[in-house]
Amino acid sequence: MIIPTEPDQNGWSGVSLERLAGQLGRLRQTPSTHQPFVTERAQTECVKRNGNYFKRSGVNDGVGVNSACVEERFVVTLTYFPSLNMKTLMVFDFDDTVVDDNSDTWVIRCLPSNTLPDSVKNSYRKGHWTEFMGRVMSYIGDQKVTPEGIRSVMETIPFAPGMTDLLTFISDHKSTIDCIVISDSNTLFIDWILQASGLQAAVDRVFTNPAKFNELGYMEVRCHHSHDCERCPVNLCKRKVLQLFLSEQCARGVEYQRVVYAGDGGNDLCPTSCLGERDVVMPRKGFTLEKLLAKLEDDAPLSARVVAWSSGTAILEELKASMQS
Numbered sequence: 001m002i003i004p005t006e007p008d009q010n011g012w013s014g015v016s017l018e019r020l021a022g023q024l025g026r027l028r029q030t031p032s033t034h035q036p037f038v039t040e041r042a043q044t045e046c047v048k049r050n051g052n053y054f055k056r057s058g059v060n061d062g063v064g065v066n067s068a069c070v071e072e073r074f075v076v077t078l079t080y081f082p083s084l085n086m087k088t089l090m091v092f093d094f095d096d097t098v099v100d101d102n103s104d105t106w107v108i109r110c111l112p113s114n115t116l117p118d119s120v121k122n123s124y125r126k127g128h129w130t131e132f133m134g135r136v137m138s139y140i141g142d143q144k145v146t147p148e149g150i151r152s153v154m155e156t157i158p159f160a161p162g163m164t165d166l167l168t169f170i171s172d173h174k175s176t177i178d179c180i181v182i183s184d185s186n187t188l189f190i191d192w193i194l195q196a197s198g199l200q201a202a203v204d205r206v207f208t209n210p211a212k213f214n215e216l217g218y219m220e221v222r223c224h225h226s227h228d229c230e231r232c233p234v235n236l237c238k239r240k241v242l243q244l245f246l247s248e249q250c251a252r253g254v255e256y257q258r259v260v261y262a263g264d265g266g267n268d269l270c271p272t273s274c275l276g277e278r279d280v281v282m283p284r285k286g287f288t289l290e291k292l293l294a295k296l297e298d299d300a301p302l303s304a305r306v307v308a309w310s311s312g313t314a315i316l317e318e319l320k321a322s323m324q325s
């Protein structure tokens with residue numbers, strides 16, 4: 001919160017640009033004066049005097065300075081999101097979390113034989129799943145399965161129990177819930193599956209391995225990024241993705257009152273370590289993440305609260321509680 005100095009007789013009170021920028025996010029300098037008034041936003045005039053920026057008092061300090069400046073006279077549009085302090089970030093793993101299976105193994109159903117030859121099956125090296133998927137997709141291409149054929153099989157993957165209700169709730173509450181997916185699957189599988197469900201509006205961003213079809217009709221999957229985390233597979237450290245996303249959001253003036261992280265797998269452990277005590281880690285009951293978290297309990301417990309789930313309903317309850325607190 002910015003605490004301005006006492007207003008003068010004209011209603012101006014002082015606040016330094018640093019404090020404005022620090023509290024409200026990045027200042028974008030534009031030559032405009034007033035910004036249009038929009039819903040949930042208000043604007044206030046600021047003037048620069050003796051190196052300080054002054055704004056009219058009586059305006060509730062919100063978030064996000066949209067614009068500043070014309071030489072000595074500054075007009076700063078403060079963007080108010082009354083609900084911002086209430087905003088929750090929902091982070092989903094995808095395989096065995098949003099969907100009730102593994103999309104990377106589900107794809108094998110597009111093969112007439114429904115199985116991979118041993119030469120491909122046995123070529124997996126620990127920590128190098130993306131390379132392995134490259135070989136799987138190239139075998140599928142060799143069998144002349146078309147992109148449409150792969151897509152239609154991927155669209156049949158079932159959602160985990162309660163997940164469609166949960167995603168529907170999220171899309172109905174986009175002003176208070178941001179939602180991202182961080183997954184070791186790939187962009188094509190996730191886009192197809194979310195689109196087929198009609199629930200893609202729930203998800204703001206998907207961070208996963210980029211995939212595309214090459215000119216020969218073979219699907220290629222690349223690594224999401226490179227990182228130096230020793231705990232994670234070479235192509236993806238979900239903690240790095242989450243931290244980067246949170247800091248980018250922060251730079252835009254968006255800070256979350258709570259992060260809810262739902263996942264099932266071993267690679268969901270690393271991101272849980274960057275969550276704080278207001279946050280909630282939700283491991284799927286009976287899956288790897290739950291077991292790994294139970295082991296942590298003894299020597300290095302997480303700061304975040306841990307609540308296991310078997311159905312999206314449990315995650316929904318957690319989100320609702322978070323929105324009320």
Ligand SMILES: [Mg+2]
Nearest residue numbers: 093095096265
């Ligand atoms: Mg998973």
Ligand SMILES: [Zn+2]
Nearest residue numbers: 229232237270
């Ligand atoms: Zn990591």
